[in-house]
Amino acid sequence: MIDAIVGSGASRRSASRRFGVSEASAIKWVQRHERVGDRFCAGTGGHRPSKVNPERDWLLGQLAAEPDITLAALSAIARRQ
Structure with missing residues (x-):
């Protein structure tokens, strides 16, 4: 365009x-x-910090222990803790 x-x-x-x-x-x-002078998307909104950052280490630990874990299983583990 x-x-x-x-x-x-x-x-x-x-x-x-x-x-x-x-x-x-x-x-x-x-x-x-x-x-x-470019055609790239300008983006919208401001910077939003990642919602996963506070739980990053926990999540990576769970994935390392069980790489094929489902989101439902992760939710169940999180609820128990």
């Missing part, structure tokens, strides 16, 4: 219809391309 707008001179509105995205997305993608 960026090539259609920047390279071919299509309007953001017509390119958004052609590629099935919102006009706002077309505008934002081209603005980011012009500002940053």
